[in-house]
Amino acid sequence: MTELLRVNGLVTQFNTESGVVKACDGVSYYINEQEIVGLVGESGCGKSVSQLSVMQLISAPGKIAGGEVIFDGQNLLDYQANGPQMRSVRGAKIAMIFQEPMTSLNPVLTIGQQLTEMLVIHMKMSADAARKRAIELMGLVGIPAADSRIDDYPHHFSGGMRQRVMIAMGLSCNPKILIADEPTTALDVTTQAQLLEMMRDMVERFRTSLVIVTHNLGVVARYAQRIYIMYAGRIVESGMTKDIFAKPRHPYTIGLLKCIPRLDEEEGTKLVPIEGLPPNLINMPATCAFLPRCSYKIEKCYKEPWPELTPVNGDHFIRCYANTEVKPSESKKR
Numbered sequence: 001m002t003e004l005l006r007v008n009g010l011v012t013q014f015n016t017e018s019g020v021v022k023a024c025d026g027v028s029y030y031i032n033e034q035e036i037v038g039l040v041g042e043s044g045c046g047k048s049v050s051q052l053s054v055m056q057l058i059s060a061p062g063k064i065a066g067g068e069v070i071f072d073g074q075n076l077l078d079y080q081a082n083g084p085q086m087r088s089v090r091g092a093k094i095a096m097i098f099q100e101p102m103t104s105l106n107p108v109l110t111i112g113q114q115l116t117e118m119l120v121i122h123m124k125m126s127a128d129a130a131r132k133r134a135i136e137l138m139g140l141v142g143i144p145a146a147d148s149r150i151d152d153y154p155h156h157f158s159g160g161m162r163q164r165v166m167i168a169m170g171l172s173c174n175p176k177i178l179i180a181d182e183p184t185t186a187l188d189v190t191t192q193a194q195l196l197e198m199m200r201d202m203v204e205r206f207r208t209s210l211v212i213v214t215h216n217l218g219v220v221a222r223y224a225q226r227i228y229i230m231y232a233g234r235i236v237e238s239g240m241t242k243d244i245f246a247k248p249r250h251p252y253t254i255g256l257l258k259c260i261p262r263l264d265e266e267e268g269t270k271l272v273p274i275e276g277l278p279p280n281l282i283n284m285p286a287t288c289a290f291l292p293r294c295s296y297k298i299e300k301c302y303k304e305p306w307p308e309l310t311p312v313n314g315d316h317f318i319r320c321y322a323n324t325e326v327k328p329s330e331s332k333k334r
């Protein structure tokens, strides 16, 4: 498999009045060609910021303070955020569907005007050709009567249909990577499922890699080949979806899996939420940020800094000292 994107040690911070928020603190991951990857974690752990950093869409008081984003042999962070090189990547080679579709669609422009803009700018299409392609794209993502609805405004569309428009827009320039940030969170369960199925079909058709950003492990279980689990600005576990579901190794992932219903578990198994809250990302301790919530912690966790990602098996990595293969009480004896 050919690697498309590699992020190395990404550090993104926000200088706020209360202190420096380390939203991404050494985030590293990769995406292969035509792969679907899931980025999962609780609210506020840095998922969106990591993806916005790849697109260089971090504005003041935020700052990308370190790391590399290697795409096509180039470090995108060497490019000026608003310079021509980054503009030719953003939207055209790496596209993003943002977390709030209503704020990313311009309410005073028709869907057609917004869809054709990218095609004219990046694909150098004539207005007529762009309109034809936009109608085609709307049809592909399942918008009925696209040839008349293209002249409607965003408020004429339902939430699900707006999200379909966003997917059509994301794919319009045939990007190498599509980043979908919580693409279906605001929608009902049936619409969510339909959209995710459609998105999977679309990326296969367009040969695009897809990053699904979500707090819902159920979503990635179904669609992603590989998963990155994020906690407090860092990746804490990564691996093939099947391996992580069969044998999660980081206490946080184990906790997340206990919160979702699973078909492969005995009937009557209780769903258990992870106790406590994610930490404040200002003044983070050097030790593991999950320590206060962890039921597997051992003495070493209090003494040593948060470990680096270490392989547990092939392509399966965790950032943890404890032995999670045994019950929490036994792990303390180590």
Ligand SMILES: Nc1ncnc2c1ncn2[C@@H]1O[C@H](COP(=O)(O)OP(=O)(O)OP(=O)(O)O)[C@@H](O)[C@H]1O
Binding pocket: 014, 016, 021, 022, 023, 041, 042, 043, 044, 045, 046, 047, 048, 049, 050, 060, 061, 062, 099, 215, 281
């Ligand atoms: N403009 C900003 N100014 C200050 N802090 C910010 C800003 N944007 C993000 N942050 C902080 O960065 C951290 C990570 O935010 P991010 O939006 O990446 O979380 P997330 O994992 O995407 O959460 P969610 O699931 O709620 O979307 C949070 O603590 C957030 O408060």
Ligand SMILES: [Mg+2]
Binding pocket: 047, 048, 049, 099, 181, 182
């Ligand atoms: Mg987010």
